[in-house]
Amino acid sequence: MKAHLTRRYRFSASHRLHNQSMSPEENLATYGKCNNPYGHGHNYIVEVTVSGHVDSSTGMVCNLVDLDGFVKEQIVDRYDHTNLNMMDEFQKLVPTTENLCVEIFDRLQKSFRPAKVERVRIEETMMNSFEYAGGRELAH
Amino acid sequence: MKAHLTRRYRFSASHRLHNQSMSPEENLATYGKCNNPYGHGHNYIVEVTVSGHVDSSTGMVCNLVDLDGFVKEQIVDRYDHTNLNMMDEFQKLVPTTENLCVEIFDRLQKSFRPAKVERVRIEETMMNSFEYAGGRELAH
Amino acid sequence: MKAHLTRRYRFSASHRLHNQSMSPEENLATYGKCNNPYGHGHNYIVEVTVSGHVDSSTGMVCNLVDLDGFVKEQIVDRYDHTNLNMMDEFQKLVPTTENLCVEIFDRLQKSFRPAKVERVRIEETMMNSFEYAGGRELAH
Amino acid sequence: MKAHLTRRYRFSASHRLHNQSMSPEENLATYGKCNNPYGHGHNYIVEVTVSGHVDSSTGMVCNLVDLDGFVKEQIVDRYDHTNLNMMDEFQKLVPTTENLCVEIFDRLQKSFRPAKVERVRIEETMMNSFEYAGGRELAH
Amino acid sequence: MKAHLTRRYRFSASHRLHNQSMSPEENLATYGKCNNPYGHGHNYIVEVTVSGHVDSSTGMVCNLVDLDGFVKEQIVDRYDHTNLNMMDEFQKLVPTTENLCVEIFDRLQKSFRPAKVERVRIEETMMNSFEYAGGRELAH
Amino acid sequence: MKAHLTRRYRFSASHRLHNQSMSPEENLATYGKCNNPYGHGHNYIVEVTVSGHVDSSTGMVCNLVDLDGFVKEQIVDRYDHTNLNMMDEFQKLVPTTENLCVEIFDRLQKSFRPAKVERVRIEETMMNSFEYAGGRELAH
Numbered sequence: 001m002k003a004h005l006t007r008r009y010r011f012s013a014s015h016r017l018h019n020q021s022m023s024p025e026e027n028l029a030t031y032g033k034c035n036n037p038y039g040h041g042h043n044y045i046v047e048v049t050v051s052g053h054v055d056s057s058t059g060m061v062c063n064l065v066d067l068d069g070f071v072k073e074q075i076v077d078r079y080d081h082t083n084l085n086m087m088d089e090f091q092k093l094v095p096t097t098e099n100l101c102v103e104i105f106d107r108l109q110k111s112f113r114p115a116k117v118e119r120v121r122i123e124e125t126m127m128n129s130f131e132y133a134g135g136r137e138l139a140h
Numbered sequence: 141m142k143a144h145l146t147r148r149y150r151f152s153a154s155h156r157l158h159n160q161s162m163s164p165e166e167n168l169a170t171y172g173k174c175n176n177p178y179g180h181g182h183n184y185i186v187e188v189t190v191s192g193h194v195d196s197s198t199g200m201v202c203n204l205v206d207l208d209g210f211v212k213e214q215i216v217d218r219y220d221h222t223n224l225n226m227m228d229e230f231q232k233l234v235p236t237t238e239n240l241c242v243e244i245f246d247r248l249q250k251s252f253r254p255a256k257v258e259r260v261r262i263e264e265t266m267m268n269s270f271e272y273a274g275g276r277e278l279a280h
Numbered sequence: 281m282k283a284h285l286t287r288r289y290r291f292s293a294s295h296r297l298h299n300q301s302m303s304p305e306e307n308l309a310t311y312g313k314c315n316n317p318y319g320h321g322h323n324y325i326v327e328v329t330v331s332g333h334v335d336s337s338t339g340m341v342c343n344l345v346d347l348d349g350f351v352k353e354q355i356v357d358r359y360d361h362t363n364l365n366m367m368d369e370f371q372k373l374v375p376t377t378e379n380l381c382v383e384i385f386d387r388l389q390k391s392f393r394p395a396k397v398e399r400v401r402i403e404e405t406m407m408n409s410f411e412y413a414g415g416r417e418l419a420h
Numbered sequence: 421m422k423a424h425l426t427r428r429y430r431f432s433a434s435h436r437l438h439n440q441s442m443s444p445e446e447n448l449a450t451y452g453k454c455n456n457p458y459g460h461g462h463n464y465i466v467e468v469t470v471s472g473h474v475d476s477s478t479g480m481v482c483n484l485v486d487l488d489g490f491v492k493e494q495i496v497d498r499y500d501h502t503n504l505n506m507m508d509e510f511q512k513l514v515p516t517t518e519n520l521c522v523e524i525f526d527r528l529q530k531s532f533r534p535a536k537v538e539r540v541r542i543e544e545t546m547m548n549s550f551e552y553a554g555g556r557e558l559a560h
Numbered sequence: 561m562k563a564h565l566t567r568r569y570r571f572s573a574s575h576r577l578h579n580q581s582m583s584p585e586e587n588l589a590t591y592g593k594c595n596n597p598y599g600h601g602h603n604y605i606v607e608v609t610v611s612g613h614v615d616s617s618t619g620m621v622c623n624l625v626d627l628d629g630f631v632k633e634q635i636v637d638r639y640d641h642t643n644l645n646m647m648d649e650f651q652k653l654v655p656t657t658e659n660l661c662v663e664i665f666d667r668l669q670k671s672f673r674p675a676k677v678e679r680v681r682i683e684e685t686m687m688n689s690f691e692y693a694g695g696r697e698l699a700h
Numbered sequence: 701m702k703a704h705l706t707r708r709y710r711f712s713a714s715h716r717l718h719n720q721s722m723s724p725e726e727n728l729a730t731y732g733k734c735n736n737p738y739g740h741g742h743n744y745i746v747e748v749t750v751s752g753h754v755d756s757s758t759g760m761v762c763n764l765v766d767l768d769g770f771v772k773e774q775i776v777d778r779y780d781h782t783n784l785n786m787m788d789e790f791q792k793l794v795p796t797t798e799n800l801c802v803e804i805f806d807r808l809q810k811s812f813r814p815a816k817v818e819r820v821r822i823e824e825t826m827m828n829s830f831e832y833a834g835g836r837e838l839a840h
Contacts, residue, residue: 003238004271012825014714014741014783019477030478032485038783041714041741043825057159058170059236064268065172083714083738096479098423125712125743128484131424143518144551152405154294154321154363178363181294181321183405197439198450199516204548205452223294223318265292265323283798284831299617310618312625337719338730339796344828345732376619378563408624411564432685434574434601434643458643461574461601463685503574503598545572545603579757590758592765656759658703688764691704 004118005061006049009071011080014041015095018085039083044097045123046075046104050115062115070112075104097124101132109134144258145201146189149211151220154181155235158225179223184237185263186215186244190255202255210252215244237264241272249274284398285341286329289351291360294321295375298365319363324377325403326355326384330395342395350392355384377404381412389414424538425481426469429491431500434461435515438505459503464517465543466495466524470535482535490532495524517544521552529554564678565621566609569631571640574601575655578645599643604657605683606635606664610675622675630672635664657684661692669694704818705761706749709771711780714741715795718785739783744797745823746775746804750815762815770812775804797824801832809834 016039017031027035034040048071052061079087084095093099105120121131156179157171167175174180188211192201219227224235233239245260261271296319297311307315314320328351332341359367364375373379385400401411436459437451447455454460468491472481499507504515513519525540541551576599577591587595594600608631612621639647644655653659665680683689716739717731727735734740748771752761779787784795793799805820821831 001242001272003241005238006269006271008267010825012740012742014739017479019479022477030483033781036781036783038786039714039739039741040712040781040783041739041743042712043741043743054236054238054242057162059157059159059234059239061238061270063170081733081736081740083736083740086738094479096474098425098474098481099479101423102421102474125710127428129426130481131426132421141522141552143521145518146549146551148547150405152320152322154319173361176361176363178366179294179319179321180292180361180363181319181323182292183321183323194516194518194522197442199437199439199514199519201518201550203450221313221316221320223316223320226318265290281802281832283801285798286829286831288827297619299619302617310623334796334798334802337722339717339719339794339799341798341830343730374619376614378565378614378621379619381563382561382614407568409566410621411566412561430685432600432602434599453641456641456643458646459574459599459601460572460641460643461599461603462572463601463603501593501596501600503596503600506598545570577759579759582757590763654759656754658705658754658761659759661703662701662754687708689706690761691706692701 001054002051003054003061004049004051005064005067005115006047007064007067007071009046009048009076010043011046011076012041012043013079013082013084014039015084015090016040017094017096019094039085042124044079044100046071047119047121047123048104048108048117049119049121050112051118052115066114067112071108074107074111097122097128097130098132101130105132105134141194142191143194143201144189144191145204145207145255146187147204147207147211149186149188149216150183151186151216152181152183153219153222153224154179155224155230156180157234157236159234179225182264184219184240186211187259187261187263188244188248188257189259189261190252191258192255206254207252211248214247214251237262237268237270238272241270245272245274281334282331283334283341284329284331285344285347285395286327287344287347287351289326289328289356290323291326291356292321292323293359293362293364294319295364295370296320297374297376299374319365322404324359324380326351327399327401327403328384328388328397329399329401330392331398332395346394347392351388354387354391377402377408377410378412381410385412385414421474422471423474423481424469424471425484425487425535426467427484427487427491429466429468429496430463431466431496432461432463433499433502433504434459435504435510436460437514437516439514459505462544464499464520466491467539467541467543468524468528468537469539469541470532471538472535486534487532491528494527494531517542517548517550518552521550525552525554561614562611563614563621564609564611565624565627565675566607567624567627567631569606569608569636570603571606571636572601572603573639573642573644574599575644575650576600577654577656579654599645602684604639604660606631607679607681607683608664608668608677609679609681610672611678612675626674627672631668634667634671657682657688657690658692661690665692665694701754702751703754703761704749704751705764705767705815706747707764707767707771709746709748709776710743711746711776712741712743713779713782713784714739715784715790716740717794717796719794739785742824744779744800746771747819747821747823748804748808748817749819749821750812751818752815766814767812771808774807774811797822797828797830798832801830805832805834 017034089103101122109117119133123129157174241262249257259273263269297314298307381400381402389397399413403409437454438447521542529537539553543549577594661682669677679693681691717734718727801820801822809817819833823829
């Protein structure tokens with residue numbers, strides 16, 4: 001009995017989409033108004049999906065207290081009320097939501113042990129979202 | 141042309157997370173405030189996903205009237221405005237939402253014939269949800 | 281420049297609608313399935329609206345940190361993961377969401393000082409909600 | 421690093437479910453009130469999911485400007501504020517949301533080049549939705 | 561202790577905005593794509609707000625069973641899966657959501673007795689809504 | 701027959717809460733993590749409510765095309781994908797959502813003529829919102 005558990009977290013941050021190795025014209029052509037030099041921001045909703053067998057004693061895939069503690073410390077406290085462009089991981093990577101998704105997935109998969117990290121999905125606005133599932137094919 | 145149809149249903153119920161074979165201390169350590177002896181409750185949202193070929197005559201995977209009738213009788217009327225701990229199926233199983241998900245999936249898969257039951261997903265609160273897809277690997 | 285600030289909070293609780301001074305038949309006729317002896321539950325969303333002049337120095341009606349601290353301690357921690365029928369305030373009052381709304385409004389109005397408490401609105405399910413604004417006429 | 425991008429679009433349209441090769445009685449038995457001769461309508465939400473490698477230079481799966489332009493021209497402008505039964509593609513096909521899903525998927529997959537079209541999901545109402553992923557198995 | 565109770569209902573319908581006493585050009589200039597001769601449609605969400613004193617015995621403003629029965633019979637069953645332009649009340653009135661709001665409010669206020677009908681609010685899409693409160697000033 | 705029409709708009713922006721006439725310590729004590737020097741951001745949802753008599757010929761309070769055009773030009777295009785601290789109006793005013801609400805209301809009330817601007821409400825996150833209605837008492 002393998003089940004999935006998905007938990008939503010929220011943080012607010014700003015970013016500017018800009019690649020220093022491209023010319024100003026290329027940056028503008030690629031990112032449009034997201035290239036505005038002073039940045040803009042979003043309320044990001046992060047959905048973390050983990051999987052595992054439903055423990056026959058506890059009836060749980062994973063204790064939410066463990067998942068919440070880990071994500072709060074590693075993800076929410078790291079990014080909430082920040083400018084993503086200031087973070088170490090985005091000095092060479094453009095802080096698109098795709099790259100943020102990969103970064104968050106990798107952090108979780110690397111260190112979270114109580115269950116298997118299946119997928120990270122981020123809603124950037126109520127009209128768009130991104131998903132990453134590691135090296136595996138992301139089937140729908 | 142195989143398509144999926146997902147329908148949402150709602151019911152309100154209470155539960156207490158408590159395993160009779162564990163000590164009071166273990167129960168508290170495992171379930172925290174969910175172990176409160178008088179219970180608490182949720183508005184559960186149940187999403188049932190079924191699949192099938194789109195019928196070339198009707199243009200439908202499955203008649204919603206059939207699915208709604210089945211789920212109302214077997215699931216919603218069974219659980220709505222109840223205390224889950226009182227149900228037969230939760231006398232030996234802790235009524236976590238994982239176990240509820242498995243229970244609902246099994247009931248549907250066992251008897252619903254008009255389409256294949258693919259998945260049951262339950263939102264326990266607006267911040268967490270659970271999915272179960274039977275013995276199959278639940279891919280994302 | 282008087283403005284309103286509304287903040288949403290969430291808690292999960294169970295309740296049973298039952299008036300001890302009415303007969304079992306009257307209780308059933310009045311409350312229907314909400315009278316089920318073992319209770320049921322909800323994810324309550326509480327919206328607290330406060331008002332005040334926008335402070336010309338801070339640009340705020342009220343510091344959210346103050347409001348959040350007060351509501352967390354006085355309301356969310358009090359009711360989250362409880363059975364409302366066990367609370368002192370519902371020994372003589374039936375724990376309908378109307379009465380819960382009045383109770384929460386009165387607690388806030390009595391002791392919260394940084395801004396004027398205008399209104400408490402509770403969503404019991406995504407399809408119904410209740411509002412109370414103290415002795416004043418609640419205009420729309 | 422293959423990721424998925426999902427974008428939501430909205431349009432409002434009317435339809436009548438009716439198969440001209442079935443008798444009036446069969447149509448009523450199959451479609452119920454959806455067979456009402458004057459039609460009814462919905463606010464359709466269309467989710468388009470595309471996938472691709474996260475470009476190491478832009479940090480993007482696909483430029484949203486490209487996807488939005490394509491979907492606006494090919495899908496939203498085509499269906500918004502129309503009666504689906506009047507469209508060429510629904511002269512022989514009943515305009516169920518299953519068939520609409522297939523039609524939209526096929527249009528996108530046939531001509532959209534910047535990323536792979538993985539899936540189209542349509543919410544017909546807030547309580548039901550449909551998904552189609554082409555000839556592939558639609559896994560969950 | 562006067563409180564408000566708001567209940568949400570849903571129906572799907574189609575309409576065409578067209579005033580027979582205006583020229584085709586005027587209709588097009590006024591209603592744009594909403595004037596499309598074959599109509600379009602929406603999932604309407606109707607919020608009914610009623611008020612009253614919280615009954616000291618029942619703890620309720622009004623029994624939801626009474627409100628639901630009345631609104632189902634008088635409003636939802638009347639409009640669900642219909643073309644609004646076919647209704648008697650819209651033979652001379654254009655079926656805009658403003659006029660639908662007034663019509664629903666008047667029907668409720670005229671005959672619903674268990675509580676005072678304060679307001680009707682209709683969401684036509686997730687981005688727009690309309691409110692009507694009878695002859696009274698609709699304050700915010 | 702006076703009715704209200706409410707329309708939702710969306711934009712994404714960043715801001716930093718900081719009052720130049722306060723010391724760094726006072727700023728930190730007042731604004732907490734919102735005082736972070738590099739800013740953060742939000743998806744702002746702006747609800748504009750206008751009122752008027754329902755025109756007996758058109759059935760409308762106000763043509764949505766007029767309202768949308770005005771708000772897009774004056775509000776959405778002005779603020780979308782910007783850093784609020786860079787705007788002229790926030791050189792001396794701290795760009796709290798309260799002040800943004802007042803600013804948007806004043807812009808609309810000053811120049812929008814087709815209907816009366818009643819209220820501006822801004823959701824900063826899904827858990828908090830602000831409302832301003834001009835000099836008038838904002839009743840609920």
